[in-house]
Amino acid sequence: MSSHQQLANAIRALSMDAVQKANSGHPGAPMGMADIAEVLWRDFLNHNPTNPNWVNRDRFVLSNGHGSMLIYSLLHLTGYDLSIEDLKQFRQLHSRTPGHPEYGYTLGVETTTGPLGQGICNAVGMAIAERTLAAQFNRPGHDIVDHYTYTFMGDGCMMEGISHEACSLAGTLKLGKLIAFYDDNGISIDGHVEDWFTDDTAMRFESYGWQVIRDIDGHDADAIRQAVELARQETNKPSLLICKTVIGFGSPHKAGTHDSHGAPLGEAEVAATRQALGWQHPAFVIPQNIYAQWDAKAIGQAKEQAWQQQFADYASTHPELAAEFKRRVEHKFPANWANESLAYIEQLQANPANIASRKASQNALEAFGKLLPEFLGGSADLAPSNLTMWSGSKSIVDDLAGNYIHYGVREFGMSAIMNGLALHGGFIPYGATFLMFMEYARNAIRMAALMKIRSVFVYTHDSIGLGEDGPTHQPVEQMASLRLTPNMNTWRPCDQVESAIAWKAAIEHLDGPSALIFSRQNLLQQPRTAEQLANVARGGYILKNCVGTPELILIATGSEVGLAVETADTLSAEGRKVRVVSMPCTEVFDRQDAAYRESVLPSGVSARVAVEAGIADFWFKYVGLNGRIIGMRSFGESAPAEQLFAEFGFSVENILKHAYALLK
Numbered sequence: 042m043s044s045h046q047q048l049a050n051a052i053r054a055l056s057m058d059a060v061q062k063a064n065s066g067h068p069g070a071p072m073g074m075a076d077i078a079e080v081l082w083r084d085f086l087n088h089n090p091t092n093p094n095w096v097n098r099d100r101f102v103l104s105n106g107h108g109s110m111l112i113y114s115l116l117h118l119t120g121y122d123l124s125i126e127d128l129k130q131f132r133q134l135h136s137r138t139p140g141h142p143e144y145g146y147t148l149g150v151e152t153t154t155g156p157l158g159q160g161i162c163n164a165v166g167m168a169i170a171e172r173t174l175a176a177q178f179n180r181p182g183h184d185i186v187d188h189y190t191y192t193f194m195g196d197g198c199m200m201e202g203i204s205h206e207a208c209s210l211a212g213t214l215k216l217g218k219l220i221a222f223y224d225d226n227g228i229s230i231d232g233h234v235e236d237w238f239t240d241d242t243a244m245r246f247e248s249y250g251w252q253v254i255r256d257i258d259g260h261d262a263d264a265i266r267q268a269v270e271l272a273r274q275e276t277n278k279p280s281l282l283i284c285k286t287v288i289g290f291g292s293p294h295k296a297g298t299h300d301s302h303g304a305p306l307g308e309a310e311v312a313a314t315r316q317a318l319g320w321q322h323p324a325f326v327i328p329q330n331i332y333a334q335w336d337a338k339a340i341g342q343a344k345e346q347a348w349q350q351q352f353a354d355y356a357s358t359h360p361e362l363a364a365e366f367k368r369r370v371e372h373k374f375p376a377n378w379a380n381e382s383l384a385y386i387e388q389l390q391a392n393p394a395n396i397a398s399r400k401a402s403q404n405a406l407e408a409f410g411k412l413l414p415e416f417l418g419g420s421a422d423l424a425p426s427n428l429t430m431w432s433g434s435k436s437i438v439d440d441l442a443g444n445y446i447h448y449g450v451r452e453f454g455m456s457a458i459m460n461g462l463a464l465h466g467g468f469i470p471y472g473a474t475f476l477m478f479m480e481y482a483r484n485a486i487r488m489a490a491l492m493k494i495r496s497v498f499v500y501t502h503d504s505i506g507l508g509e510d511g512p513t514h515q516p517v518e519q520m521a522s523l524r525l526t527p528n529m530n531t532w533r534p535c536d537q538v539e540s541a542i543a544w545k546a547a548i549e550h551l552d553g554p555s556a557l558i559f560s561r562q563n564l565l566q567q568p569r570t571a572e573q574l575a576n577v578a579r580g581g582y583i584l585k586n587c588v589g590t591p592e593l594i595l596i597a598t599g600s601e602v603g604l605a606v607e608t609a610d611t612l613s614a615e616g617r618k619v620r621v622v623s624m625p626c627t628e629v630f631d632r633q634d635a636a637y638r639e640s641v642l643p644s645g646v647s648a649r650v651a652v653e654a655g656i657a658d659f660w661f662k663y664v665g666l667n668g669r670i671i672g673m674r675s676f677g678e679s680a681p682a683e684q685l686f687a688e689f690g691f692s693v694e695n696i697l698k699h700a701y702a703l704l705k
Contacts, residue, residue, distance in 0.1 A: 048083070056111060063133065066305065082101075095101070102193070104159070123138070153492050168190040170462045210603070212246070220280045224259070243281075254282045255283050271607070289316045293314065393568075399426075400428060406544070407431040420499075495552075504560070504654035506560060506561055535602035535603065579630060582641060602621070671690050
């Protein structure tokens with residue numbers, strides 16, 4: 042048995058032992074891909090286990106995340122802060138080895154994977170980030186950004202539609218430093234895949250513009266090494282390495298079958314596998330000579346130190362660029378950000394404009410883009426409608442140092458690629474589509490929230506106000522869905538001022554994604570005092586008040602705020618005490634201290650009406666059982682927007698009717 046096989050067997054042993062101890066997990070993929078992983082991690086991967094956040098490290102993404110014991114074994118063996126005790130706690134509560142790799146739980150895990158197909162999309166984003174950052178900062182003789190992105194994929198990743206979206210774009214963009222390994226073992230949970238997956242995967246990727254290296258023996262270290270070297274020589278195409286493997290390799294009775302895919306092998310089969318592999322060591326025991334050959338700490342430190350010297354030389358020659366690079370990768374803001382962004386918002390308040398909030402969003406991009414070169418924007422083939430381009434936008438196709446990506450009609454792929462951009466670092470990614478089509482991207486949005494990363498999702502055409510395109514394009518339940526997602530901030534501003542504040546808040550929200558929801562139709566700008574202007578960023582605030590305790594509180598967002606203000610004016614003229622609360626971001630408002638929330642929505646005032654052209658039921662948390670909600674309880678219709686608002690009750694007359702019922 043070769044040294045390579047023995048080293049790979051350490052992965053197999055740890056994987057089957059951890060799954061067996063947990064009585065849960067997926068041993069097949071780690072056992073099948075162990076030989077590929079051994080060659081990649083020992084011969085090619087540039088990383089430093091003592092500093093998992095080294096900026097110029099290669100990125101490794103396990104897209105088939107159910108095989109998580111593969112990456113946990115690799116991290117442990119190469120010297121990351123992941124002990125054998127951590128491996129013994131696989132899939133247990135609060136462990137650092139959860140069932141699927143989770144970003145932030147385990148040092149060395151670059152992204153959360155598990156929902157199949159998304160890892161490869163994250164990898165595409167990382168490869169875009171590497172190339173764009175390199176184009177923006179590298180200078181002759183100073184390649185401070187120079188690394189690869191590697192990803193492992195299984196049959197499930199190949200079948201998921203999102204992989205088609207992202208891999209098609211990766212080929213178009215000619216991402217030569219993206220190298221994907223396809224674990225072509227022919228097995229999924231249901232069994233042999235030939236009954237439901239007969240694609241010619243090689244031809245598919247060749248049609249995308251990838252270099253495809255076929256028929257690699259995934260258990261032959263020399264063949265794998267030669268394939269990786271060939272992939273690295275191709276600089277204008279991403280590479281797909283199709284590796285023929287046996288799932289559950291080494292298991293005498295379950296290798297090559299779906300029985301090894303998603304369940305423990307069983308004590309007897311684990312023992313038999315040890316015998317078959319010639320691995321004569323007890324569970325969770327790795328001989329010191331095996332550890333010594335895997336240990337990457339010293340070589341990793343040496344590689345990073347060499348890079349640090351390279352960066353010092355770069356800083357000496359290009360001090361301003363070096364300072365800017367450091368600022369961006371450390372997620373810090375320019376020195377003038379706070380003052381100039383606030384000045385822009387104050388200028389908007391002082392110079393009213395009744396414009397659509399999607400246009401206000403574009404204006405904010407124009408102002409903030411000049412301050413933030415880390416913006417890397419895009420749209421899913423809707424830039425003229427989403428208004429995501431500003432005067433400084435440059436396509437990364439036209440200029441590798443650009444700041445704009447035309448994603449094409451790929452909402453899901455766009456969102457997962459954005460997550461990869463955010464995870465790589467050096468950029469603030471934003472991407473746009475119609476609010477209705479966030480549904481195509483729902484799971485990527487959820488993954489951004491799960492990882493608590495700064496992806497900025499821009500959604501325009503926010504309601505039945507879309508009009509004639511009809512209910513297929515009119516969002517109803519989407520805002521509630523976004524607001525119910527943990528770690529997500531969802532902003533629906535009522536005018537250009539709230540729109541700019543929403544953008545500023547999203548940019549400054551470092552520990553989670555934001556959804557910015559903008560209108561197609563023009564919105565009336567609201568007057569505000571300095572105190573009110575400051576309180577917009579608190580998510581909800583008193584926009585219009587009365588003297589003393591209010592009899593009635595009207596709560597609204599977006600285009601409906603104007604209706605609420607007009608209604609309040611009518612009631613105030615009749616001598617009623619009415620307060621209008623604008624609630625652009627319920628999540629941020631809910632995080633305010635109890636005293637502030639009580640000052641805005643006093644518990645003693647039960648007469649409340651919430652008005653929003655979205656699903657009605659969300660607003661019960663603010664109006665209670667005694668309040669009224671004017672919202673959507675059905676899908677929309679195809680008609681001009683003004684007719685639809687009247688049809689579905691978004692009018693001053695209808696709000697007054699509900700107000701009078703509460704004020705009896």
